[in-house]
Amino acid sequence: MRQPTRQRQARQRPMRLVIAALALGLLLAPAVVGADTDTLTRRVTQLLSQQAGELGEVIGVSVHAPSAVLGQCDDPQPFLPDNGQRHYGRVSVGVHCDGPGGRRQTRYLQAEVSVRVRYVTVTHDLNRGSVIARNDLHLAQGRLEKLPRDVVRDPQAIVGQVAAAPLRADTPLRAYQLHARDLVKRGQRVTVIARGAGFEVSREAEALDNGAMGEQVRVRAGNRKILRGRVTGPRRLAIDF
Structure with a gap:
């Protein structure tokens, strides 16, 4: 065994x-x-x-x-x-x-x-259509990974823009809640400056679209011809040749 x-x-x-x-x-x-x-x-x-x-x-x-x-x-x-x-x-x-x-x-x-970053909020509630001024804005601090991807971080970049929706105080301001302010409005009489090599001509026209700074807008000239110009300021457009 x-x-x-x-x-x-x-x-x-x-x-x-x-x-x-x-x-x-x-x-x-x-x-x-x-x-x-x-x-x-x-x-x-x-x-x-x-x-x-x-x-x-x-x-x-x-x-x-x-x-x-x-x-x-x-x-x-x-x-x-x-x-x-x-x-x-x-x-x-x-x-x-x-x-x-x-x-x-x-x-x-x-x-x-x-x-940790600084981001923009508004200091008080703003209605839709309000034009953003610098004293409407406040910088807060938070963790970037916890904030919306389109949170606004530069207050100076949005001064003069318009609230596309009601804005609530002390909440992160998001890019989609703003749009550029129209400097040219449909039906307005605007000044169009045509520029080229060695010449510059100014004339009045009728705006056929709304447009913010830098946007392209159609205008109707006195001869009924439709042109496209770039918004350069309030009621002002430029056409470069």
């Missing part, structure tokens, strides 16, 4: 050795991967901080650990995929690695980037 027991033990001994080797490998692997991950995380953080720093004050970069254990990654070189993604909020980052035997590999990680 003892001999079969010894035989079973002899057969089990190689299996125990295999299990012990696997356990030892799992204990050692995190140390190797951890060293690579530290370098990888540092370089990814540097890249994202540099890119997002052009938008505002970077207040946090969190690189997510890969879902699977990665192999060797020597000299990691992170890059941002050219996929039109934002450089804040949840970001995908590619990493070029030198793997075993010098073989080049590419991996992808996820990260969260938080950026």
Whole structure:
């Protein structure tokens, strides 16, 4: 009866050795991967901080650990995929690695980037059609990844524009809520200045469209001819030849 027991033990001994080797490998692997991950995380953080720093004050970069254990990654070189993604909020980052035997590999990680910026609000409620003045505007601070994509950040850029909808105080001002103020209105008598090499001619015409600064507007001249001019000011258009 003892001999079969010894035989079973002899057969089990190689299996125990295999299990012990696997356990030892799992204990050692995190140390190797951890060293690579530290370098990888540092370089990814540097890249994202540099890119997002052009938008505002970077207040946090969190690189997510890969879902699977990665192999060797020597000299990691992170890059941002050219996929039109934002450089804040949840970001995908590619990493070029030198793997075993010098073989080049590419991996992808996820990260969260938080950026603090200044954005525009109105100091008091404004009705639809109100013309925006500088003293109607206030700069607030917030996290860019929490704000609408079309939030207005430059107050000077919207002075003179018109509220396309009612605006509520202390809420982020969005680009779609504004439109440029019409400097030329349909049916108005306007001054059209035709300019070319060595000449400039001014005449009056009737505007057939509304138009803001820089927009193209149709006008009817005295001879009933329809022309197109560029709005350059209140009731003024230019035609360049």
